[in-house]
Amino acid sequence: MVYPIYQAINSGELDSMAKNVLILTFFFVLVILVLVYRIAxxxxxxxxxxxxxxxxxxxxxxxxxxxxxxxxxxxxxxxxxxxxxxxxxxxxxxxxxxxxxxxxxxxxxxxxxxxxxxxxxxxxxxxxxxxxxxxxxxxx
CATH class of the missing domain: 2.30.29 (PH-domain like)
Incomplete structure (x- = not known):
């Protein structure tokens, strides 16, 4: 998931708003995964x-x-x-x-x-x- 996002951001084909949405989505998914992992x-x-x-x-x-x-x-x-x-x-x-x-x-x-x-x-x-x-x- 990290490498395709990195490629999309560095490709120059996305505007700044699309890049920000992509980065926020990545961090949101990461937070959810950490939360699920920590459930006890x-x-x-x-x-x-x-x-x-x-x-x-x-x-x-x-x-x-x-x-x-x-x-x-x-x-x-x-x-x-x-x-x-x-x-x-x-x-x-x-x-x-x-x-x-x-x-x-x-x-x-x-x-x-x-x-x-x-x-x-x-x-x-x-x-x-x-x-x-x-x-x-x-x-x-």
């Missing part, structure tokens, strides 16, 4: 609940407290079939998902009835930690 979903599970951050869209961790959950478990899911793909899905809906890749996630059902799925690459470790802190039998 980090999750931490502790005695308070599940903390997660979808960088760069969330600056701070979001926390779901154990007391606010009705159910919490890991499961296999279909990113395209259930949510229409990867990323932050289900904006404004009762069922939301944060996922980057893969098909394993932490399913959270809140006492309000809302559901949230947080993608994970370590489902076994996540389930062990959930079992340690979240006792679903006591909540029924």
């Amino acid at each position: 979903l980090s999750t931490q599970i502790d005695e308070k609940g599940i903390h997660f951050r979808f960088f760069p869209f969330q600056r701070n961790n979001k926390v779901i407290l154990w007391a606010d959950m009705d159910k919490c478990y890991t499961r296999k899911y279909s990113p395209i079939g259930e949510f229409g793909g990867w990323g932050y899905r289900g904006i404004g809906r009762k069922k939301k998902a944060y996922n980057i890749r893969g098909n394993m996630g932490i399913q959270v059902v809140l006492k309000t009835g809302k559901m949230l799925l947080i993608g994970t690459q370590k489902p076994n470790e996540a389930q062990q930690t959930i079992n340690r802190y979240f006792n679903q039998d006591e909540r029924i």
Whole structure:
């Protein structure tokens, strides 16, 4: 992409406005590519609940407290079939998902009835930690 743009700018066939548009388009695409490359979903599970951050869209961790959950478990899911793909899905809906890749996630059902799925690459470790802190039998 860089070399054809360089050739077009140096060919002398483009006016200055076309050159500026070409350069701005290149930098816009570059910024988008860097942004996509930097997207990360980090999750931490502790005695308070599940903390997660979808960088760069969330600056701070979001926390779901154990007391606010009705159910919490890991499961296999279909990113395209259930949510229409990867990323932050289900904006404004009762069922939301944060996922980057893969098909394993932490399913959270809140006492309000809302559901949230947080993608994970370590489902076994996540389930062990959930079992340690979240006792679903006591909540029924």
